[in-house]
Amino acid sequence: MTIGGHLEELYGLPAFTFPGPGETPRELPEPDAVAWRITADSYDAEEQWTEAFARFCSAVDTTRVRALAVGAWEDAYDRGPGDIIEALVTARDRLPGLRSLFLGDMHSEECEISWINQTDVTPLLSAYPALEEFGVRGGQGLRFPALRHDALRTLIVETGGLPVEVVRGIGASELPALENLDLWLGTSWYGADSEAADLEPVLSGARLPRLRYLxxxxxxxxxxxxAAVASAPVVARLEVLDLSMGTLGDDGAAALLGGQPLTHLRKLDLHHNYLSEPLLRRLRETLGSAGVELDLDRDDADWDEDDDGTVHRYVAVGE
Incomplete structure (x- = not known):
């Protein structure tokens, strides 16, 4: 599976793409009524992203903008968004109401997720201390050194392969308001090199007192x-636990069922799994019957088998 489209909403607002340089001018929505998507072309761009952003700042009352999605930038498969981050940091006084920011809203035809070049994204969080939602797509070159942010409620990192230093940086960050943490860890084919032990600071919950969705x-x-989640202290206060889109098999599901009670959860999402019918039945009997909403769909789980009988499982989003 690849990323098939752009974000449809951000911060509860419908996404709206700011017109490109060659598009017929049209009436723009109210600045605070939409999540603005600003984009350039990944290939043969007629306009640089920073130039599109300058046009946006001239055309829209940016003091009323609430949500902003950075779409494709020129040659995203070959260069990171350093100049984009610099432009957004410079414009922080022009965006006092910004509460949600997503960096890298590209689908696969613009740039495959594993090809997207990133960089240190934390200057954006430092520049916008009132930001409540932050998301980034693409793990190549991504950096996230530990920081403190007192307002951030949602952090999303979507990758086909998340570097361990990013996992550790997030785990070491002080995020007292964070309620939703969503990490796409990916595969070693595309740069994932973390182990379950690297998630311990997250699973302890010590720096995440308000976390409810993991x-x-x-x-x-x-x-x-x-298996690590099964005994993790943070689980007791979660409402939603999502271990979907990966290579979950019977060993992992049995560890969950044999660990701490999960009947307090509102939802357990395990879709795209490799579970046998007996384990699926146990999950339904143990958790579904207790009122936990379960997503156990495995229709899109892809696998193959070598001549020697070795079975290969695949994550939902790699390249």
Whole structure:
């Protein structure tokens, strides 16, 4: 599976793409009524992203803008968004109401997720201390050194392979307001090199006192993660646990069922799994009957088998 489209909403607002340089001018929506998507072309761009952003700042009352998605930038498969981050940091006084920011809203035809070049994204969080939502797509070159942010409620990192230093940086960050954490850990083919032990600072919950939704998904070590989650202190206060999109098998599911009670959860999402019918039945009997909403869909789980009988499982989003 690849990323098939752009974000449809951000911060509860419908996404709206700011017109390109060659598009027929049209009436723009109210600045605070939409999540603005600003984009250039990944290939043969007629306009640089920073030039599109300058046009946006001239055409829109940016003091009323609430949500902003950075779409494709020129040659995203070959260069990171350093100039874009610099432009957004410079414009912080022009965007006093910005509460949600997503960096890298590209679909696969613009740039495959594993090809997107990133960089240190934390200057954006430092520049916008009132930001409540932050998301980034693409793990190549991504950096996230530990920081403190007192307002951030949602952090999303979507990758086909998340570097361990990013996992550790997020785990070491002080995020007292964070309620939703969503990490796509990916596969070693595309740069994932973390182990379940690297998630311990997140799973302890010590720096995340308000966490209610935890997604550790799209991982080739999903069984190991499930086993670590089974005894993790943070789970007791979660409402939603998401271990979907990875290579979860019977060992991981059995570890979850044999660990701490999960009947307090509102939802357990395990879709795109490799579970046998007996384990699926146990999950339904143990958790579904207790009122936990379960997503156990495995229709899109892809696998193949070598001549020697070795079975290969695949994460939902790699390249």
């Amino acid at each position: 997604a550790l998904r799209n991982s080739e070590i999903q069984d190991e993660i499930a």
